[in-house]
Amino acid sequence: MKNRIVLFGLASLVLLCFLAAGGYLYFRSFSPDRDKYPVRGIDVSHHQGQIDWRRVAADDVAFAVIKATEGGDHVDDAFARNLE
Template identity: 50%
Template sequence: MKPSGGIKTGYDSVRATGTQGIDVSRYQGGIDWAQVSAAGTRFVAIKATEGACDYAYCSHFETNAGQARNNGLAVGGYHFFSPSSDGKEQADYFLRIAQPAAGDLLPMLDLEQSGDASAAQIAAGAMGWLQTVEGAIGRRPFLYTTASFWNEIGAPKGFEAYPLWIADYGVATPALPDGWADYTVWQYSQQGKLAGVSGPVDLDILKRPLRSVLL
């Protein structure tokens, strides 16, 4: 599972010790998880929720999660953060739908959209989500973002203890947001090709042992 299109990334430098994964949402449609597993994928983050309302529920989550688990992948849910909704309410919604359990990949907060909210509102809402989920599962969730977005909202303090899932493409090493010395997961392509997935898919590499990021 290498980046497509000849893009040079840091994938080759970390694959010897890293673990291959993907993240998906309803946009990937039907997925053949047996083929995904056979291609060497070991973990997947699946979009479970967005915002705080039931209309945003990702109907593919339960189906994909069950099939991925049946094919030996570590599965976690992720939440697409909405700046217009209360962070704790969004976390409660996520926990109700994703129901993280022992053996799952740590949940992930996808933070990449500012809307009309201020930087302070975004930071407070994101922290509310992270702390609520952390309180429920007893572990710190992943925080997914980009260096450019993080700096755009003022590089808020206090998030450094949360494991970083960084997105950066076509580079040898990902740019890190202010506050983190390293990443835990790197989303190194958003246009990847993988057996079992009909269209483009996000490709990820985990630097730590997989067991260290499981509940």
């Protein structure tokens, strides 16, 4: 019985390590090759919160797509602030 509990614990630990490694690889920052894709842009909405536009400009971002609406009845709360 004890062997099963230890085996189950070790299997759970190995599975947890695989999930953590997979999450890290999935969620890490992705940046395409700048030589292949020289023009950079960002997509912003209220989900990103307050945007530091000076930092964006310093990061060589050429354009921004600013969310204005979603569907026919939702206006993005941050649209006017981001448009300024």
